[in-house]
Amino acid sequence: MGGFRRGHIGKAEKPKDFGTAMKKLAVYISAHKWVIFLVLLMAMASTVLSVLIPRLLGAVTDEIFAGFGTNAGINFQAIGAIMIQLILIAGLSVGLSFLQNFIMAGVGMRIMHRLRNELSEKVHRLPLHYFDKNPPGDVLSRISNDTDTLSNTLNQGMTQFVTSITAVIGIVVMMLIISPLLTLITLLTLPLTLLAITFIIKRSQKYFAEQAAVLGKLNGHIEEMLSNHTVVKSFNGEKSSIKAFDDHNSDLYTANWKASFLSGLMIPITIFITNLGYVAIVIIGGAMALAGNMTVGGIQAFIQYNRQFGQPLNQLASVASTLQQTAAAAERVFAFLEEEEEVPEHRSPSSTENISGRVVFDEVTFGYNSEIPVIHNFNAAIEPGQKIAIVGQTGAGKTTIVKLLMRFYDVDKGGISVDGSDIRLYSRNGLRSLIGMVLQDTWLFNGTITDNIRYGNLTASDEELRKAAKAAQADYFIRALPEGYDMIINEEADNISAGQKQLLTIARSILSDPQILILDEATSNVDTRTEVLIQKAMDNLMEGRTCFIIAHRLSTIRNADLILVMENGDIVEQGSHDELLAKGGVYTRLYNSQFDVA
Numbered sequence: 001m002g003g004f005r006r007g008h009i010g011k012a013e014k015p016k017d018f019g020t021a022m023k024k025l026a027v028y029i030s031a032h033k034w035v036i037f038l039v040l041l042m043a044m045a046s047t048v049l050s051v052l053i054p055r056l057l058g059a060v061t062d063e064i065f066a067g068f069g070t071n072a073g074i075n076f077q078a079i080g081a082i083m084i085q086l087i088l089i090a091g092l093s094v095g096l097s098f099l100q101n102f103i104m105a106g107v108g109m110r111i112m113h114r115l116r117n118e119l120s121e122k123v124h125r126l127p128l129h130y131f132d133k134n135p136p137g138d139v140l141s142r143i144s145n146d147t148d149t150l151s152n153t154l155n156q157g158m159t160q161f162v163t164s165i166t167a168v169i170g171i172v173v174m175m176l177i178i179s180p181l182l183t184l185i186t187l188l189t190l191p192l193t194l195l196a197i198t199f200i201i202k203r204s205q206k207y208f209a210e211q212a213a214v215l216g217k218l219n220g221h222i223e224e225m226l227s228n229h230t231v232v233k234s235f236n237g238e239k240s241s242i243k244a245f246d247d248h249n250s251d252l253y254t255a256n257w258k259a260s261f262l263s264g265l266m267i268p269i270t271i272f273i274t275n276l277g278y279v280a281i282v283i284i285g286g287a288m289a290l291a292g293n294m295t296v297g298g299i300q301a302f303i304q305y306n307r308q309f310g311q312p313l314n315q316l317a318s319v320a321s322t323l324q325q326t327a328a329a330a331e332r333v334f335a336f337l338e339e340e341e342e343v344p345e346h347r348s349p350s351s352t353e354n355i356s357g358r359v360v361f362d363e364v365t366f367g368y369n370s371e372i373p374v375i376h377n378f379n380a381a382i383e384p385g386q387k388i389a390i391v392g393q394t395g396a397g398k399t400t401i402v403k404l405l406m407r408f409y410d411v412d413k414g415g416i417s418v419d420g421s422d423i424r425l426y427s428r429n430g431l432r433s434l435i436g437m438v439l440q441d442t443w444l445f446n447g448t449i450t451d452n453i454r455y456g457n458l459t460a461s462d463e464e465l466r467k468a469a470k471a472a473q474a475d476y477f478i479r480a481l482p483e484g485y486d487m488i489i490n491e492e493a494d495n496i497s498a499g500q501k502q503l504l505t506i507a508r509s510i511l512s513d514p515q516i517l518i519l520d521e522a523t524s525n526v527d528t529r530t531e532v533l534i535q536k537a538m539d540n541l542m543e544g545r546t547c548f549i550i551a552h553r554l555s556t557i558r559n560a561d562l563i564l565v566m567e568n569g570d571i572v573e574q575g576s577h578d579e580l581l582a583k584g585g586v587y588t589r590l591y592n593s594q595f596d597v598a
Contacts, residue, residue, distance in 0.1 A: 058301030137220025204262035357546030436514030
């Protein structure tokens, strides 16, 4: 299993074009630009108001000191007026902050709602070969973890960035009003802080990209192990699985540790540099106060501004760290959205009304890798109502033929037609609505038995559903279950037997009432008695329908109208069961080998 192999990161990935990813994210944000503009105005207004508070507190201090040693005493009326201003300004600042956070949360959720919808729709437009090459866990990580990262940035990062910038500008202006000299000392720390942040960002960027990539691999391994835990236990693969998990987890630890360590350095370094400036301001400001060049309230206000000056810088450092994760997540999300999709539908698709079921394969050539074809110049003409069996050794191309008919893949050369129209002229939904499939690997979802059968025809009545279950020989065992048709099948679908699962998928296919049937080893997972019952149901179901039967047990296809024997992607023999046995060729060897083994 793929999950047992370690997914090494190797060397750090090449630098990504994060700017382009952020521009693409900006397209989604621009749909709400006026609301966001209003939010940013409120954020700036709230910040500006909060910046005024230290200045007013300094004025209170000056009023108190001015009252000492005078006959008039302290002017409590003036102090009261200032305090009223403080309360109004602080209240308005908090109110604006609450309002902008409330609005921005809604905007962020709407953007994420749209993005997740696009990701969900994208999944259904991707060709199957994408999922052949990319593990489900990585796709899941892009849809969940990466979009959560974008969501957090939209909800908090944008307004925090604006408020931090506004606070820095507002604080600098207020400090200049109080003392240009002390402001110069404070600003001298800014280039040092920016240099430190830039240095750290350049070195931590690649680790955030690695972190996102490795998390996708780890999720893929977990998903694979959980969905195949029975196989893992059966083959004593626990140690290999644990080792693979440890390897992925170690890679994630390394990337996460380096990214977190480097980004975590920004705040303490910023605090250290701003504290150096604070010490210088206290010493020089004290000397200026003693010389009478500043008031005590002015020193108090300036020291408050100086202490506040580091806070928005710390926030900017935090935002810079968040933006690195956001850029890496955005790049993965938009790379997924830009993956090559299935061939577009025909603009005027052919009608699927009154389809009789004639299928023709004309010189079909196909390979999962275009350089290595697995089907070579395949030709076959199946008339409506015929029962066609496709047999051959494993890897001969039997299931590939079915996938091509369903347009899970498109042919490289040649063509496939239904009732004279190339299947590429039908819409995919229209084509697949004509075809019912019962596969060897059953698929049931977490829900009631009724829901799983009705998946074949969502508009079917309860009576039609039960009729289909009876035809599939499933009604008897369903009614014997504790909750009958209302029994919940769990996520792993392991609370019913393999044979019962197959019966339910057959019932689902019967309910869909298709014109063309595909049976891929449909009875391989049931016991002999059940197989006989299902075969009778299948004979009734196949009556009047074009049927493709992929079979390894050749005893099940003796009554087929035509048997196609495939070998290495080619039809090497065709005819009825008796005709092929009389030839004494490939089919005869396959047939006799099964009975020799038995």
